[in-house]
Amino acid sequence: MKILVIGGGGREHTLAWKIAHDSSSPEVFCAPGNAGTAAVATNVPIAAEDVDALTAWAVTNRPDLVVVGPEAPLCAGITDRLEAEGLRVFGPSAKAAQMEGSKEFAKDIMLAAKVPTAEAETFTGKEGALAYVRRKGTPIVIKADGLAAGKGVYICMTEEEAEQALTEICLERRHGNSGNRVVVEEFMEGEEASILALVDGDHIVMLSSSQDHKRVFNNDQGPNTGGMGAYSPAPVVTDDLWPIIHDQILRPTVDELKRRGIVYKGVLYAGLMMTATGPRVLEYNCRFGDPETQVVLPRIEGDILPLFQACVDGTLSNDLLSWKDEACVCVVMASGGYPGVYAKGMAVHGLETVETQPGVVVFHAGTAIQEGTTVTSGGRVLGVTALGATLPEAVKRVYLALSHVTFDQAQYRTDIASRALQRVE
């Protein structure tokens, strides 16, 4: 069986790694991949955004399944293109991917489905938005409507901060066309968690919970990033919350999409805020989380392809899924300066040693192979990951492993999972 994974980050290395270990021993391809995917798959030098070239490759090479990692090709309609060529794709259509591609669309679905989320209004310019901010008061949250790689969100504690955010989005156009429309929404207080759900158009299978760490520095300081680390399961998602997340959030969302003739197939990622009045949706994404994937997939017992195939076929069921009784933690090693300017091409040392440690796996994100050595090629470089019998055990393992890996100007958080550690202690 031939599988094509689209993307080249830590999430895609994890997907390719998990798929490659399936009992059917599939032949895995990864486009474009990275130095890590090269060890478990054949890299195909096509960018994840190049829908034309990817479609041409798939038409020629006829993979049995295409697994799409990032949101950009999904929102650009790669699933529709590949399906039109008779190929099987794990990932939503362009229409369904609007759940992530347009915050306004997602809000509209949630409102119609009565899903608990922040109250919000969408505006096309600064003036209207600012008037709304003045009416509602602060704290308040301002977001560029389109895709902004997690960087288009401003948490504003004062009216001045809100005005500054609106100037950046609407006038200075920091996020380009993503700022054509701006969403102003209610600030929600609580602890965050991510729920990745598999959906086959109708059936929903929730994967285990996880928590991301979006800020670059310890204690959630500094600018937002793509994610600096994660752990799973997230104890903030207590047992009593699962039926609520299913019945009041995911089920009505998928049903509302169906009602509008939109068949959602793939991962529906619910970013949740655990508030005093229960879980509320921060955002929906149309794909696996990064770095959440790095901590959720290693905990899945056995094969993952039957789950993906069932999503395509509409035969998804919880019987296809079982979990290891272990916790998993991932710490992202990033280039100094990330999420701002950073250097590339630094040699990475210590990878061979670290992978021999029990329960440890290093997922590559921004790496490439240059003259036979692994070098850095992006902001987030590695996701050092460890399984452990308990969360404290996994944390101990991951930081021990990290001490063996080095590259110039590496930075990472030393407090990944600390909130959960406090809870379990």
Ligand code: AMP
């Ligand atoms: P998003 O890309 O929409 O998930 O936003 C990025 C981050 O901003 C989230 O992970 C939250 O930490 C924060 N955030 C977004 N919306 C809100 C909100 N309405 N209330 C509080 N925090 C928020």
Ligand code: GLY
């Ligand atoms: N880890 C956040 C995201 O994947 O959007």
